[in-house]
Amino acid sequence: MAAEVLDAARHRKIRLAAAETVTSGLVSACLTSVSGASEIFERGYVLYHSSAKATGLDVPEAVSAAHGAVSTEVTRGLALGLLDHSGAGATVAITGYAGPGGGNAINPVGTIFVAAAGRDGTLIEERHVFAGSRDNVRLEAVRAALGLLLRLLSA
Structure with a gap:
């Protein structure tokens, strides 16, 4: 899927960037594992500590305070903020709770938020809830992020 994403971006003549929390750079690693990725993949950010998730890439603290560091609103803010902090034509951002701790009644462990933004x-x-181990949740989150980015690039 990473090769398909890179091909779609190459076809559109744009670069890509990723902002990751729960996946800790796995989306970036998948994309850059494909030969020739350096022509397309511009940069990746790993924002792991809750303060970095809340305010990374110029997401206002008030957004995180109102909605939580793991939320649609913060993930959207990261994807859009990455457009401002890069020359990428398309970005993907991902937040979530991989477990075994974290989560809450509304967004339990396994909840993942993904946003893809184009210039x-x-x-x-998208919001997903994945079952299984921490590793399984993270790998499913990578698949979701790449899939969403491919949808954006194919639109």
């Missing part, structure tokens, strides 16, 4: 104003967001 053309396109924004796609």
Whole structure:
């Protein structure tokens, strides 16, 4: 799927960037594992501590305070903020609770938020709840992020 994402970006003549929390750089690693990725993948940010998730890439603290560091609103803010902090034509951002701790009644362990943003104003967001181990949740989150980015690039 990473190769498909890179091919779609290459076809559109744009670069990509990623902002990751729960996946700790796994999306970036998947993309850069493909030969020739350096032509397309510009940069990746890993924002792991809750303060970094809350305010990374110029997401206002008030957004995190109102909605939580793991939320649609923060993930959207990271994807859009990354457009401002890069030359990428499309970005993907991901937050979530991989477990075994974290989560809450509304967003239990396994909840993942993904947002993909394009410089053309396109924004796609998804919420998933994955079951299984911490590793399984993270790998499913990577798949979701790459899939969402591919949807954005194929639109």
